[in-house]
Amino acid sequence: MSKVECKLNVNGLTKKIYIFEDKPLIFALRNDFGLTGTKLGCGLEQCGSCAVIIDGEKKLSCNLPAIDCQNKEIVTIEGLGTDTSLNSVQEAFKKFNAAQCGYCTSGIIITVSSLLEKKNKPTSEDILNALDGHLCRCGSHSVVLKAIESLIEN
Amino acid sequence: MSNFDSGPSIKSYNKFQDWFDFSKTGSIRVYSGKVDIGQHISSTLALIASKIVNINYDQVEIIRLDTDFTPNEGITASSLSVANSGSAIKAASITLKTNFINYALNHLNINNEDIQFENGVIKDKNSNKSISYWDYAETDDYKNTIIPEQFDEEVLKKITYANNQKIELKNIKEIVTGKYKYVHDINFPNMLHARIVRPHSYNCELVKINEDFKKRLIENNINLFVKGSFIAILSPDEFLAVKFSELAKNQIVWNENRKLSNDNVFNSLNTNEKESLIVKPGGEAFNEKIPEIQSFDQENIVTLSSEFRKNYLMHGPIGPSASCSIYSNNKFTVYSHSQSNFALKQSLSSYFNIDTSKVTIKFMPGSGCYGHNGADDVAFEASVLSKAYPDFHILLKWTREDEHCWEPYGSASINKLFGAINDNGQIVYWSNEAFSDTYLSRPSNEELYNFTSFKFLNNDFTKIRSKPKTSAHMGIHRNLDPLYNFSKTRLVKNLVHDLPLRTSALRTLGAFANITSSESFLNDLAFAKNIDPFKIRKNHLDDERAIEVLENLENTMKKSHAKPNNYRGIGFSRYKNSAAYCAVGVELNISDDLDIKLINAWITVDAGEIAYEDGIKAQAEGGFIQAASWSLYEEVLFDTKEIISKDWDSYKIIGFDNIPIFTTNVIDRKGSPYLGVGEVVAGPTGGAISNALRDALGQRIKTMPFTKENITSDLLN
Numbered sequence: 018m019s020k021v022e023c024k025l026n027v028n029g030l031t032k033k034i035y036i037f038e039d040k041p042l043i044f045a046l047r048n049d050f051g052l053t054g055t056k057l058g059c060g061l062e063q064c065g066s067c068a069v070i071i072d073g074e075k076k077l078s079c080n081l082p083a084i085d086c087q088n089k090e091i092v093t094i095e096g097l098g099t100d101t102s103l104n105s106v107q108e109a110f111k112k113f114n115a116a117q118c119g120y121c122t123s124g125i126i127i128t129v130s131s132l133l134e135k136k137n138k139p140t141s142e143d144i145l146n147a148l149d150g151h152l153c154r155c156g157s158h159s160v161v162l163k164a165i166e167s168l169i170e171n
Numbered sequence: 172m173s174n175f176d177s178g179p180s181i182k183s184y185n186k187f188q189d190w191f192d193f194s195k196t197g198s199i200r201v202y203s204g205k206v207d208i209g210q211h212i213s214s215t216l217a218l219i220a221s222k223i224v225n226i227n228y229d230q231v232e233i234i235r236l237d238t239d240f241t242p243n244e245g246i247t248a249s250s251l252s253v254a255n256s257g258s259a260i261k262a263a264s265i266t267l268k269t270n271f272i273n274y275a276l277n278h279l280n281i282n283n284e285d286i287q288f289e290n291g292v293i294k295d296k297n298s299n300k301s302i303s304y305w306d307y308a309e310t311d312d313y314k315n316t317i318i319p320e321q322f323d324e325e326v327l328k329k330i331t332y333a334n335n336q337k338i339e340l341k342n343i344k345e346i347v348t349g350k351y352k353y354v355h356d357i358n359f360p361n362m363l364h365a366r367i368v369r370p371h372s373y374n375c376e377l378v379k380i381n382e383d384f385k386k387r388l389i390e391n392n393i394n395l396f397v398k399g400s401f402i403a404i405l406s407p408d409e410f411l412a413v414k415f416s417e418l419a420k421n422q423i424v425w426n427e428n429r430k431l432s433n434d435n436v437f438n439s440l441n442t443n444e445k446e447s448l449i450v451k452p453g454g455e456a457f458n459e460k461i462p463e464i465q466s467f468d469q470e471n472i473v474t475l476s477s478e479f480r481k482n483y484l485m486h487g488p489i490g491p492s493a494s495c496s497i498y499s500n501n502k503f504t505v506y507s508h509s510q511s512n513f514a515l516k517q518s519l520s521s522y523f524n525i526d527t528s529k530v531t532i533k534f535m536p537g538s539g540c541y542g543h544n545g546a547d548d549v550a551f552e553a554s555v556l557s558k559a560y561p562d563f564h565i566l567l568k569w570t571r572e573d574e575h576c577w578e579p580y581g582s583a584s585i586n587k588l589f590g591a592i593n594d595n596g597q598i599v600y601w602s603n604e605a606f607s608d609t610y611l612s613r614p615s616n617e618e619l620y621n622f623t624s625f626k627f628l629n630n631d632f633t634k635i636r637s638k639p640k641t642s643a644h645m646g647i648h649r650n651l652d653p654l655y656n657f658s659k660t661r662l663v664k665n666l667v668h669d670l671p672l673r674t675s676a677l678r679t680l681g682a683f684a685n686i687t688s689s690e691s692f693l694n695d696l697a698f699a700k701n702i703d704p705f706k707i708r709k710n711h712l713d714d715e716r717a718i719e720v721l722e723n724l725e726n727t728m729k730k731s732h733a734k735p736n737n738y739r740g741i742g743f744s745r746y747k748n749s750a751a752y753c754a755v756g757v758e759l760n761i762s763d764d765l766d767i768k769l770i771n772a773w774i775t776v777d778a779g780e781i782a783y784e785d786g787i788k789a790q791a792e793g794g795f796i797q798a799a800s801w802s803l804y805e806e807v808l809f810d811t812k813e814i815i816s817k818d819w820d821s822y823k824i825i826g827f828d829n830i831p832i833f834t835t836n837v838i839d840r841k842g843s844p845y846l847g848v849g850e851v852v853a854g855p856t857g858g859a860i861s862n863a864l865r866d867a868l869g870q871r872i873k874t875m876p877f878t879k880e881n882i883t884s885d886l887l888n
Contacts, residue, residue, distance in 0.1 A: 018391060037410065044410040053356035054349015058489045058538075059571040060413075063819040066489055094349030107347040111339065114785060117793055118209030118539030119346035120490045126347060148827035152819060154489050155209040155539035156793030158830045 023084045027052065028096025038084050043067045045083035046093060054094035054123045058152070065151035068124040069093050075131040075147075094123035097130055105168055106130045113164035117155030125151050129165055138169060173842060175322040177262035178255050180204065184242040185318045190263040192234070193308035199224065199291070200232045201260060204244025205252040207235075207342075208510060209539030210790055210849055212252045214340045215783040216260050222332040223264035224271075224304070226291040233341065236534035238516045246613070247510040248542075248676065250750055250847030253782050257845045265330050266318045267304070274312055275302045327842070337785070354493040354508050354535045359564040362495075363394065364409035365556055366416035367624070368402040368423065369573065371813045373673065374632045375425035376400050384422035388415060396559055400425075401627040403556055405565070416570075428632045431671040434810045436583040437480050440606045443667050446639050450662035454643035454652045454748060461663055464589050464602050471594040473699045478588070479688035481875045482806035483672055484581040485816070487824060490538030491569040492545030492578075496557035502529045503557065507550040508537025514615050515547055519554050521616035541678040541797070541849065543613050545569050545578045551614070551622040575822060576814040577623050580807055581677025582608040583670070584647075586688035590657075592696045596710060602661035603651055603689060608670045609637040610646040610680035623673065639666040644747040650682035650854060653689050654745045655711035671809065679850045682746065683798065686854025687875070690742040691861040695871060704741050704862065716752055716777050716840075717745060723775040723836055724754035733758050737770055738867035742858025746851040751778040753848075755795065755855035757831070761867045765879040767803055767860075769831035777838040779846040787848050788835045794852035795833070800825035801853075802860045804876050 020035040027050055034049040041060075046052045046069070058066035060079045067079040070092040098104040103111065106129045116122040125148065132139055132147045139147070144165055153161070184190065192200035201220050207213050213233035221228040234241060244256055275293040276283065279300050287294040294301040307313050345351035377400035388395050393415050394405040402423065404416040433439045448456040467474050495506040503523070509515050512532040520527040537546055553567040569577070584607035591600040614621040626632050640646045648664040697707040705725045712718050721743055733739050738761075743754040756773035774791045781787060804823040808815040816822035857875070864882075865871050874881040 037414075039414075040410045044413075047356075048409050051358070052349070053352070053358075056353075056490055056538075057355070057568075058491075059819060061571060061818050061820075064489055094347075098348065100348075103344075103347065110347045111343050114211075114340045114343055114789070116340075116343060116346045117211070117789065118488075118536065119342070119351055120353065120488070120538035122346050123349045145828050151827065152489055152824060154487055154797070154824070155541075156796030157789070158796055158825075158827055159792045159833050160789060162827065162830060 021084060024087050025083065025091060026089065027091045028093060036083055038082065040083050042069070042078040042081045042083045042086050046078065052093050052095050056120055056123060058121070063150070064121070065128065066121050066124040068127040070127055070131050073131070073134060075128050094127060097126065104130055106133065109164040109168050110161070113160055113167065115157060115160045115164040117157045121151060121153045125161060133168065174324065175262070175327055176258070176844065177318065177320050178258035180242060180244045180255050180259035181262050181318050181320055184259070187263065187267060187313055187316055187318070189242055190260060191267065191308070193305045196305050198230045198232055199226060199304065200234050202234050202241045203256045203260065204236060204242040205247045205256040206510060206512070206534045207536060208247060208541065210252065211340050211786055212256070213342070214338060215253055215786050216257060217341060218336060218338055218783050219257050219261050220264050222336065223261060223330060224268045224291070225288060226304070228338050230290065236512055238513055238532045243513045246514065250746060250849045250851065252847065252849070253845045254750070254847045257782050262322065263318050265322060265326065266316060268330065269326060270312060270316055271304060271307050274307055274310065278302055338783070351536065353490065354495060354506050354537055355490060355568060357495045357506060357535070357564070357566055361562065362564040362566055363405040363407060363560060364412040365403050365405045365553070365565050365567040366412050366570065367552060367567070367573065368404060368416050368419040369577065370425040372427065372431055374429040375427045376630055376632065377402065378424040378426050381422040384419065391415070396556060398555070399628045399630040401555070401624050405556065405560070430811045431809055431813070432669055433671055436483065436670060437585060439670055440583065440585045440667050443669050445606070445665045445667040448639055448641065448664045450648045450651050450664050452652055452660065454648065456639065456641040456648050456664050462661055464661060465600055465659070467591050467600070472591050472599065474589065474591045475692070475695055475699060476589040477692050477695060477871065477873060479586045479684070479691065479873050481584050481684045483583045484677055484801050484805050485575060485807055485822060486540035486542050486544035486578055486677055487822065488538035488540035488544055488574065491571055491574040492537065492549040493566070493568040494550035494553040495564055495566045496550070496553035497562070497564045498557040499562050501525070502531070503554055504531045504533065505550050505554055506533050506535045507546060508535060509546040509550055510543070511547060511613055514613065515550055517616040518614050518619060518622070519551065522551070522619055523558065542581070543579055543676040545574050547614050548577070548623045552624050555624070555628065572817045575817050579612060579673045579675030582610060582674040584681065584684040586684055588688060588692040590692060590696050592700055596700050596702045596707060597658065598655070598696060598711060599658040601653070601657040601659070603685065604663040604665060605647050605651055605681060605685055606665040606667050607647045607681060607684070608667060608674045610674065610676055611640055612637060612675040634669070636668050637666065639664065647681040649680045649685065649747060650744055651685045652748060654714065654717060654748050655708070656713060657711060672807065672814070678797065679853045682850065683801065683853045683857055686742065686744045687857030687861055690744070690855065690858025691865070691871065694862045694865065708743055714745070717743070719838065720752045720754045720775050720777050723838065724756055724773055727773050727775065727834055727836060728756045736760060738863045740859045740862025740864070740866060742855035742862065744851070744854045751776060751846040751848050751851040753791070753851040753855050755852060755859045757856070757859040757863045759860065759863045759867070761864070765882050767864070767877060769799060769829050772831040772833050774833065774835045774852060775838065776836070776848055776851065777840060778848040778851070779840050779843040781837060781839045782845055784837050787837050790848045791835055791852045792833050794850065795856045796825060796830065798853035798856035799860060802857050802875055802877060803829070804878065806876055
């Protein structure tokens, strides 16, 4: 088994790493880039916690080979805003305290951010379609939905 | 206002130093022995301390549990976190503020009216003289004060505080920016990532590992750990640990000592050997002769009987359990998201036969689920591996399949009910028999076999039977004794042996099944005599707080009418008959295809004094959502070979598409003890959904979850 060169652009920074060619993106992000905000939940694309944005599209990173993400713009939860300026979705989740344990939260914030990039005023159906496949075990759904609705109202 | 009881923690930890650290000027660091598992107890405790000691919420920092220096407040469970730790911190805070003011008056030689008290500093209005909490913490008065176990009205009258503040949760900014660190995110320079290689079911002994595969591991610098039948793969590269642990599955020969016993657990619950105990009013269980069910032949009395079934439920955190451990200089340091860290410390010291001072457990957040999931198991396994690789941090993560198949589930159960109601609408007889496996198999130093890997390490697959617990509302018989005043009750707890799957504490233990079945059956009795569901409940209650909760729910629900083809149901209980009160209303719709859609949910809670209202609401709505998920979708599937529910496709849980609109009311009982709210909502939710479904279908569905298959089967029977 040998490693291959892989150049990834993550949150605006390009870095060259050497990885096994079947290494999923999530392990590259967490272990090679130190970006642990993206969470591994199932490794089966069933829970949504590993969502990232690739070239403007929400993608699940747990089964996606990292080498297939070269020459693309990858955005993780850490890249949505800055320390002093959160993006609007992060701001709304913070304002509404929209998380319990928070493990599923970054995936949900990524998905909603991606949705709002494409559609200013998504309908309830758009929101539920986007959240399809995002699981939360603590039951933070009601507060999360309130936070999202506040973004649409504004 | 009545007296205030400091709760159990103050009995063991009654000095300011046990609870506060003033070493950092400008901030108060507060210790707690309870952990943040998603209920945001750190925020609630910080709010309690800040509003009482009269400093800014942002100035209070709650120190995470560390078995070396935070108080041992037992397990974070049973809705006792705010009740115990909150009460202790409230008691410590009241004492601190009272003593500080007295000390300041003497020290500054001023009167009460000369005081200006802001951000922890008392100033003399007439001079520049001042003293702060941080100054006071240096005094002998601070160091020698004993926090009382009780406070009388006179002291409490002097402590004023608002108890309904809006706050920003501690850590919420870190959570929304991805910077909140979970155990899974630990990164030490000298660290090995580990995965366990498990057989297909519980009782399999290792026969051999393919020699070629072993060579391949060596070629790739992968470590293989084998002790007994416990196998782990370790590598500095996490991806390689994952990859080779997957490959290993086909390279190992196992000998299965015992298959899973039966794939129809409800048959086993009825026929297996069991221990039966009578549960008396008050909720305690006794090993006494079980009376026969009384018979009735009076014309004015209607009798009914029913049987409710609930399958195995899993905790199912979204992130599988993880732990990091290092063994260095003959000492273990373990990072864990267990809810039971002090017991874990004892267990590890017992397993490794070392002094408890050689084991430190540091809490770090994990993925939420509420209950005894894989957290303790993975911490035990990580410590075993760390002993074998001294001076390396071992970061062990369970896989999704590990968590789904190896966690201790909430037990499957049957409730058999019989009741009699007279023409006056009075329930003159009520019998409820619960049949279930144990809900209490947390590991301890005396029960190391409760760690799932213990038997693999020792190659000892002997069956171990649990013993029935008898304390009030423990395990299977939690809330079996209803709060209602029925003329005569017959309550029986049956601990059924030799059931197929591993079980332990899942949010509410037996209360979910007991309350769901009781609240359903109560409606069936009411229906037999055409009595309104609110009325039959209120008629059998004399607890004013219980009645107020029900009336609050009734009035709230009355503000709207169910839309055509929507149906409503209610449920009520007081958790453990001694904690919070909760009434739940549900409006749902059922499609021709028997898909249930939740439309509205109304929740009224009385959890004593409100410590943090939004926190109570989040717990209440979260509890509803989890219980709705159990009711509608969840069951662990298995056959005699293995557990079939290995992932989220084979174990469905609720999604964002079936979340009702919530109206949640919290009744404030200022001055009353904190009652805790993590578990109170689940039972009434099960009852309310069951009752709404009864209205929708005109027939009681008695098998959970209420899937198309179970509804069809029940309707046909």
